[in-house]
Amino acid sequence: MAETTNDHGPQYYRRGSIDVWDFIRDQKGLGFHLGNVIKYVCRAGHKDNDIEDLKKAVHYLENEIEYRTKHHS
Numbered sequence: 001m002a003e004t005t006n007d008h009g010p011q012y013y014r015r016g017s018i019d020v021w022d023f024i025r026d027q028k029g030l031g032f033h034l035g036n037v038i039k040y041v042c043r044a045g046h047k048d049n050d051i052e053d054l055k056k057a058v059h060y061l062e063n064e065i066e067y068r069t070k071h072h073s
Contacts, residue, residue: 033064
């Protein structure tokens with residue numbers, strides 16, 4: 001998909017048939033926070049600490065919920 005590849009990136013992002021960053025770009029309108037949710041969920045269990053990655057995903061998701069709650073009321 002992207003002109004550049006993730007061939008030299010970390011192994012935990014080079015699994016499956018599509019790079020995580022290409023998937024995030026393909027999903028129009030996700031934005032930074034939701035893109036990070038996907039990133040951390042995808043790498044959980046494939047990097048140092050799966051629990052820490054899942055906590056980071058929750059942190060970004062909670063931040064997005066808080067922002068939307070404040071701005072959509």
